[in-house]
Amino acid sequence: MGDRQNRVGSKIGGAGVAGASESNVDRRERLRKLALETIDLAKDPYFMRNHLGSYECKLCLTLHTNEGSYLAHTQGKKHQTNLGRRAAKDAMEKPDAMAPLTAAQQQALKSSSSTAPSFKRNIIKIGLPGYKVTKIRHPTSRQYLVIAAEPYETISFKVQSRDIDRAEEKLWSHWDVDQKMYTMQFFFKNDQRLLSSSRMESAPGYNSAAAGGPPGASGSQMANPLNPFHAPMRTAA
Template sequence: MDYQNRAGSKFGGGGVASHSATNADRRERLRKLALEQIDLDKDPYIFKNHLGSFECRLCLTVHQNDGSYLAHTQGKKHQTNLARRAAREQKEGKGEVDPHTGLPVGVVGAGFAALGLGGAGAGGPRKNVVKIGRPGYKITKVRDPITRQQGLLFQLQYPDIGTGVAPKWQVMSAFSQRVEDPDRNFQYLLVAAEPYETCGFKIPARELDKREDRQFEYWDPDSKEYWVQIMFMTEREERFNAAPGLTGRR
C-alpha cells in the first residue's frame, strides 16, 4: 500500500492513512497469506453462486468475496463443524468422495438400491451380477442461444453390455438417498446398465425442463452408445413457476 504518495505528505515521511484504508490493506495482506496455504480449488465446501458470492456448504453461510470466506474457514464455527463432520463420518464408517462421480466411494456400482431407490434396499429381488467396471463417458455443457437455457449432455459407452439390456437413467434429490448428508444445492443423475457399475453424477439442484425437445435419451444398439440430455429452467422460469397461481411451461 502506498503510504507516501498522498496529498500533503513528504517523501519518506509516511503519509497518513485513513482507518478504512489501513483495514483494507490488512485484509488484503491476510488474504494473500491465506491463499499461500489454502487452495480454494480443492476446498469441497466453497461454492460460488450465480450472484458472485461465495457460500460455505458446511456452515450454510454466504460471503461477498474469497477473503471473507478464508477468514470464515479459520473461525470457530467452521472449525467446530469440520470436527463434528469428521467424527460423524468416522463413526458411521463413511469413506471419501469419488472424484469421478462426486458420490461417496462404494455408491458407484452398487446400483439404485444403494441409494434407497429399489432393489434389495426396497425389498425386491437382487440379481447377482458380476460388475465389469465403469463405462467410458463424456459430459458436454450445452446452451440454447434462443432461450438461453443451460444443460448437460451425457454420452456413455457400453461395448460389453448384456444381451437385450438397455441403459436406464433417473434423477433423484439429495434427500432421497441415505448415503451422505443431504445437500439441497445438488441432486444426482444415475445411469445403470448391467453388467456395468452404476454411474452417478452430481448436478445442480435446479428445476429441469422436461419437454420432449429439451430432455431426451437415445440408445444406439449398434455403436453401444447411450445419450442423455437435460436442460435446466432459466432463473426467470423458476421464479415464474414458484409464484402462487401461475403455471410455467413443463
C-alpha cells in the first residue's frame, strides 16, 4: 500500500490533488458566482424558462438545467460570438436607432468578424434583361379639384382625368376681398386623339348608329372621348 500522506501538493487531512473534472466544476461555480454579481436574469432578453422547468437561451438555442448553467453559458465563447453577430445585424438594419455597443459586445463583434468566413460570388454580367413598360388608365377615371379654406369644410370638384395646362396665362386664381369670392381658372392640355374624334363627329356623313350607338342618337352623345377603345366610325354618305 502506497504512502498517501506525503504525496506532492497534499496536506494531512486534505482531499488530495484535484483532477480535471473537479477543476471544471470549480471553474463553472466561479463563473456562476461572477455572473450572479454582474447579470440580472430578469433583464436578460435571451433567458427563458420553459414548461418543463428547465432554462433555455433564445439566442443560442441551448437547454440548461439550472440558472447557474445558463449563467456559465453566457460567459462562454459561443454566447459572446452570437451576441456580436446579433449586434452587427441590428447595426445594419437600424444604424440610427442602434444604441452604442458595450466593450464586451465590441470585443465579441471583432472576434466574430475575424473568425467568420467570407464568401465572394463571381458573377459575369451579361447585360440588361428584356423588359416592357405598359401604362394602363381606366377610361372613366376622374380626378378631383380640392379647395380648402378655414373655417369652411373642404370641398372637391370632379373633373376629367386629363393633364392640366399649368402655364401662367392659363392657370390662375383670384380672391375678391370685397365680395368674398374665390375664383380659379384652369385649362386641359390639348389631346390630339380628342381633337381628331371631335373633327370626325363634326364631319358630314358621320352616322351614330354605325359608330355603335342606337338610331337617332347624336354622335356627341354616344362617342366617349375619354375611351381610347371607343373610336367613332365614318361611313359613306
